[in-house]
Amino acid sequence: MWPEFPIEFLAVGTPVSLQSSNRRARDEWKAIVLAAAEAEVGGDSWAFDTQRLSVTMFYFPQAEMQGDVDNIAKLTIDALAPRIYLDDSLVDRVLVQRFYPEHPATFDSPTEKLLEALGSNEPVLFVKIDEVQLEEVNT
Template structure:
């Protein structure tokens, strides 16, 4: 078994990401959810990624999301520190988008994980980590 996480690493976090203005308690609970979801796709005893990375975060809330989406990204990235990668400074590229109810469009070539997020009737966050810093630019 490989000790490095397979890339791209994809996972789904159930729930709505907390905002920077939220309570410490809600932040901690959200980060525990992110860590549990990420760990489910990682090899046991595996190494942390150390190279430059790109993150894609798609937020699928149950209702229109109040506030700025950039305020919801930090807690997600921080939760993956020392779980997926050494430090969040390794993230060189972030793609973030929210898909509010009734505003979802078709994705061409959706992965199985993204397709699962799209089919969920509950709020979820789809996360994808890769070392290909240019994949969406092609």
């Protein structure tokens, strides 16, 4: 059975950069992301194979983040293949943003999962996978 969009989950912990020289830390982060995604969608055997996707990541650190926010995206996206999607080439849009505790985030209509991330006392990465929404881009 295919899950309904959007798929939302929380990866608790500090994201690790693909550029990290610590392979063990990279592997552990990928395992955290995959386990969180699988807990949300269940254990049925499926993976998106043609569906064009967007991935939104909101990182809520508990202190100043070391490194650049864009460095957490690749490893997190890679962690979901081939279980959630067969290949990360299906991802057409990525949005990544961090929010610090001293600058509380406000959202017009937060989902339950996003509210859970906002209320966390630990560093947490909110991840939403959705169908890609093609919008007009004015240049």
